[in-house]
Amino acid sequence: MGRIYSFNSSEFISDPEILETIGSRGARVMELASLGAPIAPGFILSNELLGEIVEDPSIAFDLYKKPIARMEQTLEKGFNDKDNPLLVKVAESPTLNMVRTLSSIHNIGLGDHTVDGFASFVGEGFAYHEYGNLVQKIIELELLTDVKQERAKKLQKYRDALKSATNQKTVKKDTVKQALDSGRDLFPEEIYTNTHEQLMYVVKIFHALFQASTSSVDSSLVVQGMVFGNFGKNSGFGNFYTHDIIEGENVISGEYFEQAFDAREKEGVSLQEVSKKFYKELERIGKELEKYFKEIRSVRFTVENGKLWVIDQQPVPNKSTQAEIKTLLDLHKEKVVDDEYVVQAIKPGRLSEILHAALDESSVRKFKSAAGGIAGAVGAAIGRVYFSTDSLLKAHKRAIQENQPADFILAMPSTFAEDVKAIEVAKGVLSSEGGYASHAPVVARSLGKVALVYPNARFLKNSMKIGDTEVKEGDYITLNVPYYEKPTIYFGAARLSKPTPEGSGLLEFLDIVQGQIEDFDVHANADQPKDAELSRTFNASGIGLCRTEHMFFADDRINTFRSMIIADSSEERAEVLEKLEPMQMDDFYQLFKIMKGLPVTIRLLDAPLHEFLPHTQDSMKSFVDFFREGHPKISEKEIRLRCDLLEEFNPMLGHRGIRVAVSYPEIYNMQIRAIFQAAYKLKADEGIDVVPEIMIPLVMTANELKTIRNGKRIEGKAIVGVEEIEEGVRKEMKVKDALDYKIGTMIELPAAALQADRIARYADFFSFGTNDLTQTTNGLSRDDFNNFFSDYNEFDLLEENPFKVLGEQVKEMIAIAAERGRLTRPDLDLGLCGEHGAEPENIPFAKDSGLNYVSTSPYGIPIAKLAIAQMNIKRREEGGESNN
Ligand code: PEP
Numbered sequence: 115m116g117r118i119y120s121f122n123s124s125e126f127i128s129d130p131e132i133l134e135t136i137g138s139r140g141a142r143v144m145e146l147a148s149l150g151a152p153i154a155p156g157f158i159l160s161n162e163l164l165g166e167i168v169e170d171p172s173i174a175f176d177l178y179k180k181p182i183a184r185m186e187q188t189l190e191k192g193f194n195d196k197d198n199p200l201l202v203k204v205a206e207s208p209t210l211n212m213v214r215t216l217s218s219i220h221n222i223g224l225g226d227h228t229v230d231g232f233a234s235f236v237g238e239g240f241a242y243h244e245y246g247n248l249v250q251k252i253i254e255l256e257l258l259t260d261v262k263q264e265r266a267k268k269l270q271k272y273r274d275a276l277k278s279a280t281n282q283k284t285v286k287k288d289t290v291k292q293a294l295d296s297g298r299d300l301f302p303e304e305i306y307t308n309t310h311e312q313l314m315y316v317v318k319i320f321h322a323l324f325q326a327s328t329s330s331v332d333s334s335l336v337v338q339g340m341v342f343g344n345f346g347k348n349s350g351f352g353n354f355y356t357h358d359i360i361e362g363e364n365v366i367s368g369e370y371f372e373q374a375f376d377a378r379e380k381e382g383v384s385l386q387e388v389s390k391k392f393y394k395e396l397e398r399i400g401k402e403l404e405k406y407f408k409e410i411r412s413v414r415f416t417v418e419n420g421k422l423w424v425i426d427q428q429p430v431p432n433k434s435t436q437a438e439i440k441t442l443l444d445l446h447k448e449k450v451v452d453d454e455y456v457v458q459a460i461k462p463g464r465l466s467e468i469l470h471a472a473l474d475e476s477s478v479r480k481f482k483s484a485a486g487g488i489a490g491a492v493g494a495a496i497g498r499v500y501f502s503t504d505s506l507l508k509a510h511k512r513a514i515q516e517n518q519p520a521d522f523i524l525a526m527p528s529t530f531a532e533d534v535k536a537i538e539v540a541k542g543v544l545s546s547e548g549g550y551a552s553h554a555p556v557v558a559r560s561l562g563k564v565a566l567v568y569p570n571a572r573f574l575k576n577s578m579k580i581g582d583t584e585v586k587e588g589d590y591i592t593l594n595v596p597y598y599e600k601p602t603i604y605f606g607a608a609r610l611s612k613p614t615p616e617g618s619g620l621l622e623f624l625d626i627v628q629g630q631i632e633d634f635d636v637h638a639n640a641d642q643p644k645d646a647e648l649s650r651t652f653n654a655s656g657i658g659l660c661r662t663e664h665m666f667f668a669d670d671r672i673n674t675f676r677s678m679i680i681a682d683s684s685e686e687r688a689e690v691l692e693k694l695e696p697m698q699m700d701d702f703y704q705l706f707k708i709m710k711g712l713p714v715t716i717r718l719l720d721a722p723l724h725e726f727l728p729h730t731q732d733s734m735k736s737f738v739d740f741f742r743e744g745h746p747k748i749s750e751k752e753i754r755l756r757c758d759l760l761e762e763f764n765p766m767l768g769h770r771g772i773r774v775a776v777s778y779p780e781i782y783n784m785q786i787r788a789i790f791q792a793a794y795k796l797k798a799d800e801g802i803d804v805v806p807e808i809m810i811p812l813v814m815t816a817n818e819l820k821t822i823r824n825g826k827r828i829e830g831k832a833i834v835g836v837e838e839i840e841e842g843v844r845k846e847m848k849v850k851d852a853l854d855y856k857i858g859t860m861i862e863l864p865a866a867a868l869q870a871d872r873i874a875r876y877a878d879f880f881s882f883g884t885n886d887l888t889q890t891t892n893g894l895s896r897d898d899f900n901n902f903f904s905d906y907n908e909f910d911l912l913e914e915n916p917f918k919v920l921g922e923q924v925k926e927m928i929a930i931a932a933e934r935g936r937l938t939r940p941d942l943d944l945g946l947c948g949e950h951g952a953e954p955e956n957i958p959f960a961k962d963s964g965l966n967y968v969s970t971s972p973y974g975i976p977i978a979k980l981a982i983a984q985m986n987i988k989r990r991e992e993g994g995e996s997n998n
């Protein structure tokens with residue numbers, strides 16, 4: 115025989131085997147009871163029992179006589195009591211978690227015999243509304259069963275009459291009565307006059323529905339006493355979250371609605387206004403729930419006639435990441451959860467919500483929008499749109515002078531070195547060309563700005579068209595680039611929530627994450643002191659990539675750097691380099707100082723040179739004026755001609771990286787000198803030992819690297835080796851002891867990967883430049899690929915963006931290079947510094963191929979760290995190796 119399971123605040127089922135048979139709602143009620151929450155009493159009819167009752171209804175009353183007596187006693191009401199009736203709700207408790215349109219019926223027990231008694235507590239309007247509604251819901255439930263067409267029609271008509279009678283602002287007793295009378299002949303008279311018969315009728319329909327459905331066939335039914343927040347004085351209804359769901363403060367926060375049945379009825383007041391006694395009890399319940407579920411929960415409660423009842427509790431899907439982390443930290447402090455639990459509870463990409471501003475969805479409901487594009491750098495940004503660096507900088511200056519909001523978005527087909535200063539002051543950048551590994555997104559990520567690549571943006575003169583919307587210079591737009599969902603452009607200024615890394619719990623969270631990281635760790639891609647500092651805040655274990663070309667973007671340097679590029683003799687170039695040397699020395703000094711002896715990998719200049727040349731009339735004019743100050747004899751025409759001569763057909767595969775150093779050795783010479791000067795100076799000033807790591811980009815053959823490392827003399831020309839440069843600096847600075855340093859290379863060409871064994875003879879470390887390696891392995895331009903990626907995606911030819919998720923052949927290149935490199939040099943240090951480093955999906959591969967670290971922009975560090983920690987825990991749990 116099936117079973118009936120009673121529950122109340124002190125009686126519940128905890129046997130897991132039974133819990134499994136009573137469905138999700140039943141289990142939830144038992145959970146609440148077991149946590150000591152004051153829940154209204156009730157009972158569960160197991161599925162088996164339901165069948166038996168339906169077959170022989172006469173057994174029913176005897177079966178639930180006892181639990182009903184307990185309900186009557188606890189709630190101080192009576193089943194079928196005409197003056198103070200006990201009402202119950204019946205709800206499906208599915209074993210499979212299916213959501214049905216009508217899964218519960220409330221207020222069973224309301225009938226001709228009880229409605230006026232009930233009205234004396236809650237008012238006539240409410241009582242009759244609920245009565246009419248109850249019959250209406252019974253009809254709707256029955257309509258879900260296999261009802262004959264003729265009866266269905268009649269039922270629908272009856273339901274409509276009840277609906278219109280109850281759907282009034284002020285519900286009238288007589289109108290509802292009339293509507294009730296209009297269809298009485300459709301049901302046995304007892305369902306209007308006898309609580310038990312009404313209950314049986316509902317039970318039978320539910321049972322028929324379960325039988326007819328594949329998903330609900332073994333559902334149970336929960337029958338529970340109703341309580342009312344509008345039950346006269348000392349009654350009310352409320353809901354609260356167990357932690358604040360935005361800021362994450364450890365307080366219960368919510369609303370209380372006095373003398374109201376639910377939140378729709380009245381304006382609420384702050385939860386604090388509920389009586390002290392109840393507040394304390396709710397706090398206690400909140401704590402218990404959090405301890406049990408290990409997360410924030412939402413709780414509904416009712417106070418009926420001075421008695422507190424918890425109605426339900428649920429998870430909170432829309433809590434902020436900050437709230438989630440702070441709750442975990444509180445639970446961790448209370449020893450409810452351990453380190454591993456905390457680390458595993460947060461999806462890595464969710465951290466971006468703390469690191470960047472997030473969109474307040476409610477502020478854009480009425481905005482026109484355009485979805486799609488490639489997420490270049492996550493976050494949300496609002497600003498007035500400007501279509502060139504010059505115009506944006508001017509507008510920015512004006513805004514500051516006039517004390518106006520200085521929120522700007524740079525919108526251009528693509529950006530170059532000279533646009534970095536605009537990206538720096540802007541909130542975000544919108545481009546149409548390129549993709550994830552292109553200039554605008556890479557720079558935006560390193561500066562913590564938002565970037566969206568929207569291939570369908572059409573740039574016109576001083577405006578752009580996105581779909582059929584034209585955006586003019588100065589118009590506001592909002593970029594929303596979330597981590598896990600599609601990006602969207604909103605045409606207007608939205609509201610954003612500010613990022614709050616400090617005080618958000620992120621740093622304490624990262625400390626716990628760090629405990630799960632062993633020797634495979636995260637370095638930073640950082641070239642500015644503030645990036646280095648931020649990376650230390652996030653526990654970066656070194657700088658894995660300092661792109662030195664980024665150091666020349668600043669306003670006061672770019673023209674000097676340009677003069678160096680267009681110099682037409684070594685002497686002229688050496689003269690400019692002499693000016694740049696102290697600037698570079700200072701740059702490196704600051705980075706070394708911030709990193710306090712941690713590894714700092716400095717990549718020598720790598721950029722197609724023409725990228726640095728002026729691209730607009732204004733910047734050309736500024737450069738011409740600058741250059742002619744030092745070289746009055748050189749005409750503007752000549753300057754322009756020298757710039758033009760640097761244009762290449764295919765600059766990414768052209769004169770860049772080590773190739774520039776072969777043509778102009780004095781450039782690397784200056785940078786290497788600056789590195790050693792900085793290291794020796796820091797040792798002298800602060801006693802900090804730095805082991806500089808000098809990294810040579812775009813190496814294709816072992817001999818190239820050998821030449822830069824050891825030097826080479828040919829007739830009339832020489833490349834000075836690193837050792838000789840170091841000796842020179844040491845002598846100049848009168849330093850006695852030579853410091854240790856490393857020379858390594860980026861592996862970003864298949865040719866380099868395949869001959870890694872030979873290259874390793876001259877390299878102390880490799881760092882995989884997976885942006886270029888993806889470009890060169892696949893023959894895919896990192897800047898043009900997105901023009902056709904969507905077509906490839908549509909035809910299922912490429913599932914993932916290979917500039918984000920490492921492709922199979924690129925992985926093979928890395929694995930080959932790692933293996934061959936270590937054959938020559940077993941202690942070869944290996945890292946990955948392309949944009950792939952911040953993508954959690956690439957982490958297991960990177961570790962498994964023997965890499966020692968990934969390096970990513972500062973804002974990617976927390977995400978990569980969390981991904982590593984989660985991987986380590988998962989592997990330990992699966993019984994595999996952890997780290998090493
Ligand atoms: C790379 O190619 O992956 C890399 C890190 O270098 P860059 O992006 O500067 O070319």
Ligand code: MG
Pocket residue numbers: 811862883885886
């Ligand atoms: Mg590269």
